[in-house]
Amino acid sequence: MTTTQTGLGTYLERILKRHGRDSGRLVQILRDVQAEFGRVSAEAMAILAERLSLPIGDVESTRDFYSFLTSEPTGTYRILFSDNITDRMLGNQAIFDHMARRLGVSRGVVSADGLASLDYTSCTGMCDQGPAILVNGMAITSMTLRRADQICELVRSRVPVAEWPNEFFRVDHNIRRADMLLGTDFTPGSALRAAVAMGREAYLAEVKRSNIRGRGGAGFTTGVKWEAARNARGDARYVVCNADEGEPGTFKDRVLMQFYPERVFEGMALAAYVVGAKLGLVYLRGEYLYLKAPLEEKLSELRAARLLGDSILGVDGFDFDIEIHMGAGAYICGEETALIESLEGKPGRPRIRPPFPVSFGYRGQPTVVNNVETLCKATEIALHGGAWYEGFGTKQSTGTKILSVSGDVERPGIYEYPFGVRISQVLDDAGAKNPKAVQISGAAGQCLTTREFGRRIAFEDVPTAGAFMVFADHRDMFEVARNFAHFFQHESCGFCTPCRVGTRIQAGIMDKIAAGHGTQYEMNELQHLREVMRTASHCGLGQTAGGAIADTIAKFREDYEKRLARKDFEPAFDLDAALARAREITGRDDADSRMLSDA
Amino acid sequence: MLHAAATPARKKVRIATTSLSGCFGCHMSLLDIDERLLELVDLVEFDRSPITDIKHCGPCDVAIVEGGVCNAENVHVLRELRANAKVLVALGACAINGGLPAQRNHLDVGDCLTRVYCDRTGGEVPDDPELPLLLDKVHPINEVVRVDYFVPGCPPSGDAIWKYLTDLIFGRMPRLEHPMLRFD
Ligand SMILES: Cc1cc2nc3c(=O)[nH]c(=O)nc-3n(C[C@H](O)[C@H](O)[C@H](O)COP(=O)(O)O)c2cc1C
Numbered sequence: 185m186t187t188t189q190t191g192l193g194t195y196l197e198r199i200l201k202r203h204g205r206d207s208g209r210l211v212q213i214l215r216d217v218q219a220e221f222g223r224v225s226a227e228a229m230a231i232l233a234e235r236l237s238l239p240i241g242d243v244e245s246t247r248d249f250y251s252f253l254t255s256e257p258t259g260t261y262r263i264l265f266s267d268n269i270t271d272r273m274l275g276n277q278a279i280f281d282h283m284a285r286r287l288g289v290s291r292g293v294v295s296a297d298g299l300a301s302l303d304y305t306s307c308t309g310m311c312d313q314g315p316a317i318l319v320n321g322m323a324i325t326s327m328t329l330r331r332a333d334q335i336c337e338l339v340r341s342r343v344p345v346a347e348w349p350n351e352f353f354r355v356d357h358n359i360r361r362a363d364m365l366l367g368t369d370f371t372p373g374s375a376l377r378a379a380v381a382m383g384r385e386a387y388l389a390e391v392k393r394s395n396i397r398g399r400g401g402a403g404f405t406t407g408v409k410w411e412a413a414r415n416a417r418g419d420a421r422y423v424v425c426n427a428d429e430g431e432p433g434t435f436k437d438r439v440l441m442q443f444y445p446e447r448v449f450e451g452m453a454l455a456a457y458v459v460g461a462k463l464g465l466v467y468l469r470g471e472y473l474y475l476k477a478p479l480e481e482k483l484s485e486l487r488a489a490r491l492l493g494d495s496i497l498g499v500d501g502f503d504f505d506i507e508i509h510m511g512a513g514a515y516i517c518g519e520e521t522a523l524i525e526s527l528e529g530k531p532g533r534p535r536i537r538p539p540f541p542v543s544f545g546y547r548g549q550p551t552v553v554n555n556v557e558t559l560c561k562a563t564e565i566a567l568h569g570g571a572w573y574e575g576f577g578t579k580q581s582t583g584t585k586i587l588s589v590s591g592d593v594e595r596p597g598i599y600e601y602p603f604g605v606r607i608s609q610v611l612d613d614a615g616a617k618n619p620k621a622v623q624i625s626g627a628a629g630q631c632l633t634t635r636e637f638g639r640r641i642a643f644e645d646v647p648t649a650g651a652f653m654v655f656a657d658h659r660d661m662f663e664v665a666r667n668f669a670h671f672f673q674h675e676s677c678g679f680c681t682p683c684r685v686g687t688r689i690q691a692g693i694m695d696k697i698a699a700g701h702g703t704q705y706e707m708n709e710l711q712h713l714r715e716v717m718r719t720a721s722h723c724g725l726g727q728t729a730g731g732a733i734a735d736t737i738a739k740f741r742e743d744y745e746k747r748l749a750r751k752d753f754e755p756a757f758d759l760d761a762a763l764a765r766a767r768e769i770t771g772r773d774d775a776d777s778r779m780l781s782d783a
Numbered sequence: 784m785l786h787a788a789a790t791p792a793r794k795k796v797r798i799a800t801t802s803l804s805g806c807f808g809c810h811m812s813l814l815d816i817d818e819r820l821l822e823l824v825d826l827v828e829f830d831r832s833p834i835t836d837i838k839h840c841g842p843c844d845v846a847i848v849e850g851g852v853c854n855a856e857n858v859h860v861l862r863e864l865r866a867n868a869k870v871l872v873a874l875g876a877c878a879i880n881g882g883l884p885a886q887r888n889h890l891d892v893g894d895c896l897t898r899v900y901c902d903r904t905g906g907e908v909p910d911d912p913e914l915p916l917l918l919d920k921v922h923p924i925n926e927v928v929r930v931d932y933f934v935p936g937c938p939p940s941g942d943a944i945w946k947y948l949t950d951l952i953f954g955r956m957p958r959l960e961h962p963m964l965r966f967d
């Protein structure tokens with residue numbers, strides 16, 4: 185071994201020790217390696233593979249899966265711009281270009297001195313205070329040209345990110361309407377005490393009685409899920425809090441994790457109490473790294489208060505503790521089985537279901553996966569009972585729902601309403617300016633027009649995981665859909681062909697139309713592709729990846745048609761340019777080495 | 784039944800076929816319809832095709848294209864077929880997605896050529912104008928011309944091709960049910 189390798193080995197040993205040499209924690213280990221060395225090199229992988237007794241191919245495929253892990257060095261300062269449509273509407277591209285010029289770097293390329301690299305990334309969940317960026321994983325909000333200049337200065341003077349002005353990293357809660365959950369004080373331990381007083385069975389009966397449904401998107405009945413996990417056969421049971429929140433336009437879980445963590449953790453403990461879990465895992469999206477330290481601290485407080493640990497509240501055998509796992513930049517890890525794969529240190533590829541996580545989840549054991557908000561709601565049921573809870577909202581959608589409102593509104597932020605609220609009311613409350621469309625539940629959701637603003641947020645009408653992006657009448661809905669198309673292309677996990685290839689073709693067609701080369705043929709292709717992806721994809725990502733395009737074609741066709749070429753067909757690429765490289769290498773310039781695109 | 788349909792009054796359907804950047808596997812699969820070939824020749828006649836060795840195609844009803852588009856000649860052939868055929872069909876994974884040849888898309892075409900012609904043999908990259916120039920990427924055919932039908936598979940089975948062609952010839956909406964689209 186060379187000296188540098190020995191050095192590397194010592195560093196890696198420290199990281200491995202921190203994670204108990206547990207190959208199941210590979211994603212966490214690789215995150216630490218990336219943070220330490222600015223990349224995960226082939227040498228580092230070889231050492232890790234050996235010491236964790238993993239095939240090197242496994243380590244490599246995990247590294248290559250996550251966008252925050254890289255094989256090549258990033259800049260000492262890795263700057264990533266959130267590229268949700270709401271960031272675009274707030275002018276992130278101009279700021280990006282400005283920074284690129286000032287730092288003398290181009291997109292995706294590290295500056296010659298290795299100091300900085302600049303790129304875009306998927307929505308970072310700061311839509312109400314964008315444009316947002318991540319610098320070495322830490323979120324910076326409310327970007328302006330001025331702030332960009334300051335950052336360039338700090339980078340050039342090599343000031344460590346930890347010493348940058350605090351105000352850069354300020355993340356506001358922007359709670360604009362608080363109801364049952366956000367507006368009520370909570371004493372840590374009160375919900376657990378109430379549940380323990382009732383007993384397991386009685387509390388589970390209350391959860392079922394409340395008819396509460398999951399807030400993560402699919403809307404599965406929580407009581408049924410918990411009961412199934414409790415009844416499933418297994419050696420251990422787990423509770424997982426899904427805080428991956430990757431859906432563009434959604435940021436309510438961030439607010440809950442930052443300002444209501446006691447509720448979230450207590451909700452996990454309640455679930456553990458019911459199903460008999462000893463360990464809980466929070467899967468926190470990598471973009472929310474800034475929350476990790478405060479959350480760890482909160483966990484220590486709860487342990488000190490004996491609300492976590494052994495014999496919680498003096499109940500014999502009620503032992504439960506919580507670990508935080510970080511994501512590494514992959515939207516698909518919000519899907520519960522992909523999330524579990526990631527928790528096990530693997531690439532986040534959705535599993536084949538059934539078996540469902542309630543019977544075969546984390547490490548093959550019965551596992552409850554719940555959204556952050558769902559877990560918070562479980563505390564309300566413990567405190568007030570299922571019948572009380574059921575009194576709010578609608579018949580099939582009980583309780584309140586937190587919406588993340590962004591886009592063309594005067595007061596972007598967090599709005600909590602009883603289920604059943606009309607779209608128009610949310611628009612009024614948020615001060616929407618001439619709205620022409622609302623994209624509900626993110627890129628994977630649906631697009632509603634003015635005619636549909638009387639509809640209601642509820643599983644029986646307009647279901648949502650929480651995103652509510654508003655577009656004023658001057659916005660171009662084609663560009664909105666194109667942004668989503670690129671999001672899905674980037675985030676497809678690549679496991680199944682309809683989605684891997686479909687999202688790519690879809691984005692390519694959208695770019696072709698944007699460049700003025702699309703025809704009616706492409707319009708038909710888009711609809712056809714949507715059907716293929718919807719019916720043949722393995723998981724929800726591919727199944728919904730064509731939805732926003734289909735909706736905007738149906739409802740805002742003029743935004744597409746004004747771009748179409750008045751021709752039967754145009755090639756998807758510049759034919760002559762595609763021959764340029766071969767011309768160069770062969771030195772040819774004869775007639776046959778040239779081609780017209782519309783011959 | 785099909786024999787009955789092919790009465791002398793029925794004009795034969797004129798078909799052109801070509802293999803662009805493909806492996807001829809799709810054409811082999813067409814031959815795989817076995818004895819139904821005899822029925823087929825009652826129903827169709829062939830224009831430009833590896834079967835006839837006609838080099839340029841004239842007006843025809845159906846053009847069947849195997850393989851993706853990897854060089855300038857592929858583009859010309861494809862355009863000629865499109866200009867002459869009423870219906871153009873992408874047959875097989877290569878025509879539909881680029882398929883196996885598109886594996887080179889993440890490499891630089893210049894590097895590929897120098898590796899093969901210079902680094903290994905010490906020669907030069909051929910510059911004869913007779914040789915079709917390579918495109919920098921391999922493309923599915925619907926990125927170059929309008930395509931009317933896609934028949935998936937690598938290759939589509941003889942049964943699928945037969946079902947598709949007979950549907951088309953007899954004026955039915957071509958439809959391949961799930962068993963013909965299963966490849967596992
Ligand atoms: C592509 C995809 C992404 C998802 N992302 C999230 C997410 O970020 N957060 C979440 O809670 N659920 C997400 N889900 C839903 C989860 O699979 C799962 O249904 C949910 O976490 C269950 O919790 P609940 O019953 O409390 O809603 C996603 C699903 C899919 C298909």
Ligand code: SF4
Nearest residue numbers: 677679680683723726
């Ligand atoms: S649909 Fe997309 S994200 Fe889901 S498994 Fe298939 S490739 Fe992966």
Ligand code: SF4
Nearest residue numbers: 805806808875876877
């Ligand atoms: S689809 Fe398969 S059989 Fe057909 S040309 Fe391509 S590789 Fe050959």
